[in-house]
Amino acid sequence: MTLLLKAENLSRVYPSGEGQVTALRPFTHTFAPGMTAVVGPSGSGKSTLLNLLAGFDTPTAGRVVVGDTDLHRLTESGRADFRLAHYGFVFQSHNLVAILSAQENVEFPLMLAGVPPRERRDRARALLAQVGLEKRTGHMPAQLSGGEAQRVALARALVGEPGVLLADEPTGNLDTKTGNEVLELLLAPAKAGRTVVLITHDAEVAARADYTLRVRDGEVREETRVRV
Ligand SMILES: Nc1ncnc2c1ncn2[C@@H]1O[C@H](COP(=O)(O)OP(=O)(O)OP(=O)(O)O)[C@@H](O)[C@H]1O
Ligand SMILES: [Mg+2]
Numbered sequence: 001m002t003l004l005l006k007a008e009n010l011s012r013v014y015p016s017g018e019g020q021v022t023a024l025r026p027f028t029h030t031f032a033p034g035m036t037a038v039v040g041p042s043g044s045g046k047s048t049l050l051n052l053l054a055g056f057d058t059p060t061a062g063r064v065v066v067g068d069t070d071l072h073r074l075t076e077s078g079r080a081d082f083r084l085a086h087y088g089f090v091f092q093s094h095n096l097v098a099i100l101s102a103q104e105n106v107e108f109p110l111m112l113a114g115v116p117p118r119e120r121r122d123r124a125r126a127l128l129a130q131v132g133l134e135k136r137t138g139h140m141p142a143q144l145s146g147g148e149a150q151r152v153a154l155a156r157a158l159v160g161e162p163g164v165l166l167a168d169e170p171t172g173n174l175d176t177k178t179g180n181e182v183l184e185l186l187l188a189p190a191k192a193g194r195t196v197v198l199i200t201h202d203a204e205v206a207a208r209a210d211y212t213l214r215v216r217d218g219e220v221r222e223e224t225r226v227r228v
Contacts, residue, residue: 002033002163002193002194002195003066003067003086003163003164003195004030004031004033004065004066004067004195005030005031005053005064005065005066005164005195005197006029006030006031006063006064006065006066007027007028007029007031007049007052007053007062007063007064008028008062008063008064008065009026009027009028009061009062009063010024010026010027010028010049010052010059010061010062010063010064011024011025011026011027011059011060011061011062012024012045012048012052012057012059012060013060022218023045023048023218024045024048024049024052024059024218024220025217025218025219025220026061026062027049027062027219027220028062029213029220029222031195031197032195032210032211033190033193033194033195034190034191034193034195034196034209034210034211035186035187035190035196035197035198035208035209035210035211036195036196036197036198036209036210036211036212036213037198037199037200037205037206037208037209037211037212037213038050038197038198038199038200038212038213038215038220039199039200039201039203039206039212039213039214039215040214040215040216041216044215044216044217044218045215045217045218045219045220046168046199046215047168047199048218049215049220050166050168050197050199052064053164053166053197054083054087054089054166055071055072055074055079055082055083058072059072066082066086066163066164067086067163069082084109084112084113084160085113085160085162086162086163086164087162087163087164087165087166088156088157088158088160088162088164088165088166089157089165089166089167090150090153090154090157090165090166090167090168090170090186091153091167091168091169091170092168092169092170092172092173093173094141094146094149094150094152094153095153096141096149096152096153096156097141098140098141098142099140100140100141101137101138101139101140102128102133102136102137102138102139102140102141102144102148102152103121103124103125103128103137103138105141105152105153105156106124106127106128106152106155106156106159107120107121107123107124107159108156109156109159109160110123110124110159110160113160123159124137124155124159125137127155127156127158127159128152128155130155130158130185131151131152131154131155131185132151132181133148133151133152133155136148136152146173146174146178147174147175147178147181147182150170150171150173150174150178150182151181151182151185153170154170154182154185154186158185158189162194163194163195164194164195164196164197165186165189165190165194165195165196165197166196166197167186167196167197167198167199168199169199169200169201170182170186170198171183171200171202171205172200172201172202179202179205183205183208186198187208190209190210211223
């Protein structure tokens with residue numbers, strides 16, 4: 001399902017010792033369906049932005065609106081349910097549950113969403129096959145290579161068919177080839193009209209996105225570029 005993701009005058013100021021850190025200056029933007037790359041130096045505010053878009057962090061001012069829903073007007077548990085229904089996440093470290101197999105990790109969000117066991121299993125298997133891991137379904141995270149674990153994490157993020165996919169440096173720890181594979185897996189939902197927001201330090205990765213936001217000292221600017 002296509003859901004418009006909007007930041008409206010979104011800002012975040014962190015208290016820090018005596019003073020404050022303005023991690024995100026007021027920012028208004030509608031994320032079009034497709035892939036938006038978020039680039040900028042370390043400490044510029046990229047993860048701050050993503051965490052606000054996810055509702056993991058609360059804005060100092062402004063709103064995050066997804067479809068018709070004001071994310072921070074929901075209760076904590078309402079927001080968790082909303083995320084489960086509409087969001088997928090991928091981080092630099094895969095965040096798989098260590099005591100669950102690859103298959104169980106991918107099934108996990110479906111279990112929370114109350115999807116019946118058989119359907120859960122079938123959907124998780126299909127996703128793992130899609131990321132090329134049909135032979136690794138029974139492996140525990142510790143038995144997977146970094147790239148495999150990241151692909152399991154991606155399968156888990158995609159299995160609920162989220163309208164919004166947020167990724168913070170998902171290719172950062174991977175070699176070029178595996179990183180490209182993960183990128184392809186993120187581009188597919190973007191091409192299918194989902195909204196994918198991808199933080200990356202990699203200019204080649206950013207060049208594959210449909211749009212680029214550049215963050216500098218908490219200020220987010222839309223980058224216009226000529227597609228070749
Ligand atoms: N919880 C927090 N409390 C105080 N300051 C914070 C907090 N989280 C982030 N900051 C500060 O906000 C600024 C932006 O941090 P952020 O994590 O968004 O950067 P980033 O662009 O994601 O960097 P990187 O590329 O290194 O991941 C930094 O100066 C950071 O020190
Ligand atoms: Mg970061």
